[in-house]
Every structure is written in C-alpha cells, then in structure tokens.
Amino acid sequence: MSKYKLKCITCEKIYEPDEVEYTCPACGNRMGTLEVIYDYEDIKINREEFSKYESIWQFEKILPIEKDSYRTLLHVGGTPLYDVPKLSEELGLKQLIIKYDGTNPTASYKDRASAIAITKAYEKGYDTIYCASTGNAASSLAGLTAPTKLKTFIFLPASAPIAKISQLFIYGANVIPIDGSYDEAFDISMQIGEEKGWYCRNSAINPYLLEGKKTGALEIAVQNSWNIPDYVLVSVGDGTVISSFYKGFYDFYKLGLIDKIPKIIGVQAEGAAAIKRVYDKGEPFLPDDIETHTIADSISVGKPRDIIKACKYVKASGGYFISVSDKEILNAIYELSLKTGIFGEPAGAAAYAGLKKISGKLKGYKVAIVITGNGLKDVKAIENFVKLKKVKPEINAVREVIEEYEN
Amino acid sequence: MSKYKLKCITCEKIYEPDEVEYTCPACGNRMGTLEVIYDYEDIKINREEFSKYESIWQFEKILPIEKDSYRTLLHVGGTPLYDVPKLSEELGLKQLIIKYDGTNPTASYKDRASAIAITKAYEKGYDTIYCASTGNAASSLAGLTAPTKLKTFIFLPASAPIAKISQLFIYGANVIPIDGSYDEAFDISMQIGEEKGWYCRNSAINPYLLEGKKTGALEIAVQNSWNIPDYVLVSVGDGTVISSFYKGFYDFYKLGLIDKIPKIIGVQAEGAAAIKRVYDKGEPFLPDDIETHTIADSISVGKPRDIIKACKYVKASGGYFISVSDKEILNAIYELSLKTGIFGEPAGAAAYAGLKKISGKLKGYKVAIVITGNGLKDVKAIENFVKLKKVKPEINAVREVIEEYEN
16 A cells, blocks of 8 residues: 555545546646645654755655655755854844755755656656756756666756756756747647656646655754744745645644644745735635746746645645745845855745845744755856956056955 | 974974964975874774764864864755766776765865865954965855955956856955966965965965865765775866875874775876876976966866875875866766766866776776866856757647657
C-alpha cells in the first residue's frame, strides 16, 4: 500500500497514486490539481532526525517517493537560512529570517521540485521528461537530469534571461525556445507531451512538484530551531511555491512537530498579479487570466496553473496577497544586497519588496522571506546600477577616482 | 600569547603576528610571503567535531582568528563534495570526487579567503579594506563586507565578466575598473592601499587568505569520511588556492587526523602558465613574469604573487604543474555539466580539463578536483554552445523542431 494518496483540490475525491497520473479527470487540469495527503498517524518522526544543511532527502518519510528509488546526484536543498537582527530591528520586526535558495545546484528554488519529478520519472519508468518554464524550472530540470539516463525537453519563452538559457544548452537539454509567452509555451508543451507520452514536470499538473518545494518550509522550521515565524512572504507566479509553503508547515503541524502554521503572504508583480486579483474577489476562486508585463521573468505568469490551491491555502493560513511594482523590485534587489550580501534575482527579491511595503503591519512579528533565485541568473535586470567608468592604469587617475568616492 | 606565528617562506624567520602585517620585511613582497604556523601539539582536536556542511568557522581551532571576533553573516564553505562513480569509472580512476564551490554566497572559492580577511580587518581595527582581483575575490569581498561597517575598495580589470562586475555594484562597493590587466590593477592597488592605510586583501600579501582557503581541503577530508585522495587537481592563477590545498591537508596531517597528504597538481591555462614555467625550470624558484592570454579570466595572471609558496608546496607534496588550452577548458565546462550537472566557470572547470589530459597517468588512483567558481559568473564564455533558434508558438512548428532533436 502506498504511504500517500492524491486528493482533488476541488471535488475532494481521493485517488490511489496509480489511479491517476496528473490531475483529477473529473475536474480537469485547471480546477482539478491534486494534493498529496499522508496518513499522519502512521508516520513515526521526531525533530532530532533532521539537521540544518542536509539535502531534501532527509525528509524522505514525508515525501511521496519510494525508499530506494533514484536520488539526485547534486545536493538539493539544505540552503542557508539567515537571521538578520539589524535589518529586523530597522523594520520594527521581532525577528527577520531569510531563506536563500540561490545556492541550490542550478541556483534556484526550482531544484527542489525537479528533484522529486526526476525521482518519479524513474519510479514510473519513463525515459523522457519535459517542462514548460519561465527559465528556472527549465535550467533546474536540465541540470539535475544531466547525469541521468533521462532525455529532457524544455519549452520556454525565448525572451528568458540569457544565463538561464545558457544553462540549458550547457547541460545538454533539448531546448524549444518559444517566440511567445510562458503561458503559450506551457500549452504547447502539454499537447506535445501528451502526444509523445513523456513525463510532465509542469507546475500544478504534476502533483509531486509541490511536495519537493515544501522542503523549503520544513527547512525553515529545522534551521530556525523550531521557532516558527508568524508570517512568511513568498513571491508568486504559478502559485505552486506559495502553496508549498503552506503545505510544508501543515505537514509538520499535523505530525505534531510544530504548534502553528504561519500566515502566508503572496507577493506578486503588479504587472502579473493574476492570483491576487482572483483572491481579492473572494470565493469561489475561479481562474481569470491576464496579460503580463514585468521584469521579474520568473513570476511573469498570466495564466497561473496552481491558482486554486494558492488561494485556498493562503486563505486557510490567514494570509493574503499583495503586489509590488518593478521599481520596488529593483530597489529591493539593491537594498537587500547592500544590507545583507544576499543577491536575489528579480522574482527572488520580490518578497523583500513586499516586506518593505507592508512592514508597518508586521511590526513586532517574526517574519520569514524567501529569496527564490540567485541574482547571477539575471544580471541584465540590474544594469542600471552598474556604472562602469574605466580608469587608466595610472596612479594619479586612480587617485582622482578614489577622491570622488571619498567625498 | 597568540596561537599562531608567521614564518617567511624564503628566509624562514619567524614573527609574532603583531610584529608584521603582510610580508617579511627582509625578503620583500614577492619572496617574503608568510606562512601561518601553529603549535600542533597544543591544539586539542578530533574528527568527531566536524560535520559535512557546516561553514568554515567549524575549523576555528586551526584558523588564525580570535575566539569572539567578527564572523561573516553569510554561510561560507560547507559546499558540496560530489562522488561521481560513473565518471570515475569512465576515466579509469579508483574514485573521483568533485569539490564544487559555486554554491558559496558569492559563487566562488574566494569567499573562504575574504571571510578571514574581514575577520582580521575587524580584529585589527581597520575601517576600510581593499583588494585587487580578476573578479571573484572582488565580488566576494564586496558581498561579504556588504552587511558590515567596513568600507570596501575594489581594483579590477574593466574587462572582467559582467556578472562579476555587476555583483560589485549591487553590493555597494567602491569600484575602480582599471583599463588594463589584473597585474596592473594589483600594483596600483598596493600603492593606493599603503598611502591610505587601508587593510589589504591581496593574494599572497595578506598571509591569512591562504588559511581561509585551506578550509576547502579540510572539507574534502571531512566530507569524504577521512578517506584522503591520492591526487588533488586545482586550477592556478596567483598560486594561493593551490598552496592552500597543501596547507589544509598538511595541518590535518600534523594534527594526526589524516595519515597522508595528497599529491597536488596545479592546472594552468596555456596562455597564463607563469608558475608552471618556473616550476619546470627547477629550484631555486624565482619569479619570472609573462604576458597572459586566456578566456579563463580568474587565472589570467602573468605576475603570480604566491609563486614561491605554490612551487615549494607542490614540490613538497610530490605533485607537479600542467597546462591546458582554452579549447580544452571550454570542452571541460561542457562535458562536466553534461555528465554531472556541475556548471563551472572557465577557471573553475580547468581542473577537469587537466584531469582529462592526464587521466592516463592517474589510473587506479583516488582523485579530487576542485571547481572553484559557478558557470553563471561568465556565461559569455560558453556562448558558442548556445544555439538559440526561436520557434513560433504553433504546434506544427514545434513538432518539426522536436523531430530534429529526435533524429
């Protein structure tokens, strides 16, 4: 018997894992995304078995994977959690902790999801895996499949940052750069994937990705010595990462390892706030797509696939959604780097932009923010901060520049 | 009394730490670089106190720092060590392990050295720190000083990869982009630094950097369960990183924690093989500078500052130097990414190029290679591998591309 089951987020029908591959047949791809549910009373687990920097596989007991199946060669997860008392005080918080996933193998949060998807592809006996991606899921899947026997097909907007695209080619993936949006790449990938019978690592469609992503929440609990934040701020595109933060804390809560679930606050780019708009209209939550325009490519999603789960989970947590402008995001990248040395990509730093915006409301609380990707993945976004004025290799020319800096 | 002393690499005179700041006054900056020596019998240490992914500060007992002085906010070190049996077998080795430092906070090995330099700047009461750099030492110093009270001045060739330069500005450093080589930037920085009385984080001049860097060797010992490799291959620019690998294993050996020191093999770019040339001429080792030309910017050093130590230590280990072409380096980046998912920058992947070149000689041995920087730091270097042919967002156009990939 499997240690987990799959449950439709809309009709709540429960399936055995071998009954359904991706989404609830009755409710369809958009409304019928599946949750992975466990029999919590059956799982024997305690706080002492976890350590700070181990990879995601330390959470195997509450991951939907088999005991001896494939595990990534590369060290996924176990990324740092930074306690930043000075910045916390500046913002009037009780504690500010920053989960930084820019040090994952391919430098983004998405490695957590790709790792699980690859394990599932092995368990299910596929020889090819594919995804549509704004860039990070793509480079993550390409990097983590590189040393495996799996063939990998990637559909992404050709406008993705060059660093992310370069990763795909250097990892040897089969790349289909779509001259269009992420949403278009997604729909095309689904059609091709079905025709070909490849394994699908697409956000929300594949129910296991969220389980990989939830390890970020589990790590926050472990790394902050089980001192659970009151609020967690996460940037939001498709809605899977934010849902996974609720689910991670929920699992630990149901297992009796923690005594509360933080309020989850979703931060969207103003030009891509599809989920916020639906959430603010209230229940019943129904998809309502938009056109997007934002520099934060990783969350530039107009047709968010995990919208239902994101809205339901955020509501259950007592949280809400906010949005930030591109200007606020750029300033957040700069300020966060300057004050902490943590350099996030635009979508990564959006959570800090959100925190800056609502810190007045969070005074006195313990707050966690999640920086989902490394700034090195999109240096073009910050080119306005780079003022490269060459100096002649002569001592007097250099002395002049130094003087300017000092005055 | 200080727990360590400083010893000149040439005249072997021993100094107390407060007697001398940088190099041996009698032998000068080039010949008089200093070693940090400990009274090994005085240090109580055992294998059990170390864990796999803790930061470099776990090695505090054998680092030249005070007990309660400044420690970096960011998690330096504790980077992954990958055991790659498939690739090892392909190359005919007994074991191949890969130390990957692309997941350090600023994505290179240099964070290890900057961390110690910053601690020393605090201990010594400086308010400003500076360095000359090919790029990585710079971004590392800028990132790790960002959350401190220290002012930071960076001298680097304006031709450094844009990602490294972007890091400097986003971390708020004072940047002096020299329209010339690293070697010119170095000499100018030394003159300005002396005039200003700033703390110097320049390779070889500052004797503590090597001690920070040696933690990479210590981690290999800990992470490979004290199973010490026969050979370690490291790319070489100034000569400090390679020296630090000898020193790290030497310290553990003198402490009785390991029973041998690996043979250290230095890998230089053909167009910047200044140390190899001197080493091959034999003793006495004397600096002999060259003009450089290589795509591996981080090791593009014509006037290597740690040349004496590098030659003496490599000789003591029983190792040697080899060189690889730019083409071999580019192929190494690609092949390593493809076979492992580890994406190194050019200088980072040079060690793998070296291994490919001499693997015939290493058959049957346990070998470690060190990948010193993240490929995201220089995506321009691999642009020839990136074949971005946009595809219309139409199913038939996509089907055609897929077919091409499949045939």
